[in-house]
Amino acid sequence: MDLREFHLMLGDEDLLNKCLERFSARGMIRKQAVDESEIGGHLEKAGRNLEFVKANLKLGYFDWCVCGCYYAVYHASLALILAKGRVSKNHDATLCVLMKEYYERGIDEEDLRLLNGFFLSYQDLLFYVQSKRKRHEASYSTKYKFDEKGVEKLRRNSILFVNKAKDLLEVGNE
Secondary structure, X not given: OOHHHHHHHHHOHHHHHHHHHHHHHOOOEEEOOOOHHHHHHHHHHHHHHHHHHHHHHHHOOHHHHHHHHHHXXXXXXXXXXXXXXXXXXXXXXXXXXXXXXHOOOOOOHHHHHHHOOOOOXXXXXXXXXXXXXXXXXXXXXXXXXXOHHHHHHHHHHHHHHXXXXXXXXXXXXX
C-alpha cells in the first residue's frame, strides 16, 4: 500500500471497511479462533528475526538485516491481529486489520490519556508501511545500498514495534 492510500484509509473508516471487505472476499483475511500458542509462535519468530539482524549487522549484510527487521515487525503484527480473531495472507490486509483494530480513533482526550500506552500510534503504522517498502527494495533491487547507521536505526525501531506489540498483547490477557 502506498502512503497516499495509507493516509486515505486512516482518515476514512468507510474506505478502510470496504478495503477489509475486499480482502475478506478474496480470502486474504479470515476469522480464526484466538490461539495463544500461535500468537506466542509469531512473537518468538519476531524475536528470532531481531537476533538474526543483530548478528548480521556485524557481518555487514545490511540488505538481509532490512528484511529481518521487516519480518520481525510483520510477525508481531500477525500476533496482534490473531489476538483479535483474524489471520491474514497479505501484508496490506494485515496493515488494514491493524488500522481497524488498534489505531487511535474516535475517542476523547481522557480516553487518549488512558489508552495512550495501549494502542498503536500513527507513527507505528507509518513505520510498518515504510519497513515493507525497504524490505522490498532490499530483497529485489540491486540499486539500493543500505548503510550500517540506517539499518541500526531500522533495527531499533523494529525492536520498539515488537515490544509495543508484546505490551498490547499482555493488556489483552488481563
